Amino acid sequence: MVKKALAVAGKELAILFKDRGVLAVLFLLPLVLASLFGSLSRSMMAPSEGEAAVSMPVALVNQDGGPYGRQIADTLRRIEALEVSASDSAAQASQAVADGDALAAVVIPADFSTRVDGYEPAQIQVIVDPTQAQYASIITGIMNEVVGPVVLQGELQYGIRAVMDRSGLFKDAAPELLRAAEAQSLGAIMTQLQKQQVSPWIAVKSEDLEGVEARGPFNPFSYTIPSFTAMFAFFLVGVVAQSMWVEKEQGSFRRLMAAPIHRGAIIAGKMIAYMGVVCLQVLVFFTVGNGVFDMPLGNSPLGLVLLALALALAATGLGMLVAALARSSRQADNLGTVLGFVLAAVGGCIGYPLFRVGGLIGVISRLTPHAHAIMGFMSLFDGADVVAVLPQVGILAGMGVVFFVIAMWRFKFE
Numbered sequence: 001m002v003k004k005a006l007a008v009a010g011k012e013l014a015i016l017f018k019d020r021g022v023l024a025v026l027f028l029l030p031l032v033l034a035s036l037f038g039s040l041s042r043s044m045m046a047p048s049e050g051e052a053a054v055s056m057p058v059a060l061v062n063q064d065g066g067p068y069g070r071q072i073a074d075t076l077r078r079i080e081a082l083e084v085s086a087s088d089s090a091a092q093a094s095q096a097v098a099d100g101d102a103l104a105a106v107v108i109p110a111d112f113s114t115r116v117d118g119y120e121p122a123q124i125q126v127i128v129d130p131t132q133a134q135y136a137s138i139i140t141g142i143m144n145e146v147v148g149p150v151v152l153q154g155e156l157q158y159g160i161r162a163v164m165d166r167s168g169l170f171k172d173a174a175p176e177l178l179r180a181a182e183a184q185s186l187g188a189i190m191t192q193l194q195k196q197q198v199s200p201w202i203a204v205k206s207e208d209l210e211g212v213e214a215r216g217p218f219n220p221f222s223y224t225i226p227s228f229t230a231m232f233a234f235f236l237v238g239v240v241a242q243s244m245w246v247e248k249e250q251g252s253f254r255r256l257m258a259a260p261i262h263r264g265a266i267i268a269g270k271m272i273a274y275m276g277v278v279c280l281q282v283l284v285f286f287t288v289g290n291g292v293f294d295m296p297l298g299n300s301p302l303g304l305v306l307l308a309l310a311l312a313l314a315a316t317g318l319g320m321l322v323a324a325l326a327r328s329s330r331q332a333d334n335l336g337t338v339l340g341f342v343l344a345a346v347g348g349c350i351g352y353p354l355f356r357v358g359g360l361i362g363v364i365s366r367l368t369p370h371a372h373a374i375m376g377f378m379s380l381f382d383g384a385d386v387v388a389v390l391p392q393v394g395i396l397a398g399m400g401v402v403f404f405v406i407a408m409w410r411f412k413f414e
Contacts, residue, residue, distance in 0.1 A: 008269020009276070012243070016277065022239060026281060030232040031288060037351075038224040038293060057083045058139065059093035059105040066113020072124070075146045076106065082142070090125070097129050104128045104139045222296060223353065225289040226377035230370045231340070231349040233278045233315045238336020240274050240319025244411070245329035267408070271316050278312035296381045303386035303393075307376045310396035314369040317403030324410035347371045369399050 016022060062073045077084045085102070087093040093105035105127040115122035126143055286304070289295035297304065319336065326332035347370025348354040354361055355371035365371045376392030 004265040005268040005272060008266055009273040012270055012273035013276070015243075016239070016273070025235060026232055026239075026277065027284060030228040030281070031285065034221070034224045034228040034285070034289070035293070037228075038221040056081055056104075056139065057085065057102045059087045059096045059102040060084050061087045061090050061093045061105065061107045063110040064108045064112040065110070066117075068113040068116050069108045072108060072146055076142075079142065079146075082139075090127075094127050097127055100129070106139075106143065219293070219295055221289050221293040222378060222381045223374070225285055225293070225295055226374050226381075227349040227353070227370075229282055229285045229377070230311065230347065230373040231344040233281055233311055233373075234318065234343060234370065235337075235340045236274055236277060236315050237319040237322055237339055238333045240270070240316060241323035241326055241332035241336045242329050244270070244320070244323035245326060245332045249329055267320075271320075271404075274316045274319065275309070275312035278315050279308050282308040282311070298380035298383055300380055300384070300386045300389075303380045303384070303389050304377075306386065306393045307373065307380070307389055307396070310393045310400065311369070311373045313400030314373075314396045314403070315400075317400035317407065318369075320407035320411070321403040324407040343368050343370055348374060369396050372396055 058076070060073060060076060062069050064070075073084075076082060085096075087096060087105070090105070090107045093102070093107060096102040097105050105125075107125040107127070109123065109125070112122050112124070124143065124147060126140055128139065282304075286295070286297060290297050318339070322336050322339065323332055326335055344350055346354065346365055347368035348356075348365050349370050353371075353374060354365040355375060356362065357365070372392040372395045376389040376396075379389050379392075
């Protein structure tokens with residue numbers, strides 16, 4: 001039976017791959033659309049060349065000759081979002097802001113390091129253009145992050161010095177020994193703090209609505225390629241249904257059933273053929289996405305394989321169901337085409353992932369196999385393991401089995 005099923009599958013694939021129009025729709029068109037939509041999304045997300053080159057101009061006045069002023073100035077210059085230019089005085093920096101040459105001016109006072117060392121209040125002045133209020137909070141927020149480590153270091157150093165003074169252990173020690181002990185204690189504490197930053201006791205993790213951890217900048221092709229993969233996998237529905245009806249109308253089924261071939265071998269052969277086409281679509285689209293558009297593929301090849309097989313089963317099973325419900329080859333083709341577009345739109349394949357929308361729209365979207373295929377692939381691309389996508393695999397496989405069982409119950413070979 002296996003050999004006969006494979007023979008039927010080979011015959012089906014040979015017929016399919018002779019139709020260049022169908023191949024263009026199944027393989028070329030989705031790649032073109034995914035590339036177009038992905039490139040458009042990337043261009044909308046990315047800043048223009050002028051914006052990337054200019055960043056946010058900031059005038060810096062460092063009047064402090066101590067280590068903390070230099071540390072803040074060096075940190076600001078290393079921030080890519082800022083274009084830092086040195087100014088000689090606060091008045092010159094303020095004039096640069098007034099003339100529109102800078103969005104803000106940062107003035108580090110002359111006694112900044114001294115006051116931090118003495119555990120005294122110290123201020124860094126940030127002068128902003130009132131007409132550019134949207135940038136004021138951004139630059140102020142950056143300054144708070146930059147000053148934070150400096151303030152912490154000053155507080156630690158003052159605390160170490162206070163403890164040493166109160167302990168009396170270094171009462172008669174030479175100044176060089178005191179400075180060395182302070183530096184050693186401060187170095188040990190800062191080393192532990194750096195380790196704690198790498199492996200914190202309490203970590204804050206960003207997740208999307210599906211519970212998947214956010215992992216860096218979003219690649220738009222991580223959505224467009226899986227969405228069009230799911231969409232055009234189900235464009236096979238019309239092809240499968242029409243193929244079944246053409247063989248029925250031409251009498252091919254009657255001849256096959258007259259031969260020593262079981263009905264199960266005929267159906268299994270067609271299922272194997274079209275499931276293979278869907279798996280080939282996934283392989284081609286994801287290979288192009290990864291190689292050309294740097295689309296991540298995640299860390300679970302097994303998850304990708306299982307999800308691709310489940311998607312193939314769902315699409316092929318739906319094709320069989322449409323063949324069972326249709327009354328002619330033309331009706332089967334038309335019904336498959338309409339279902340392909342409607343389910344793609346509802347499932348979130350076109351423009352926006354509707355399955356992430358709350359309320360009734362999101363619920364309806366999640367009733368489609370397309371939504372679960374996209375959710376599964378995107379989760380894998382974000383680093384999820386095979387266990388995390390087993391619900392999507394199960395739902396797709398379950399839909400495919402239900403479609404297939406109903407189709408076999410309703411379909412008549414004669």
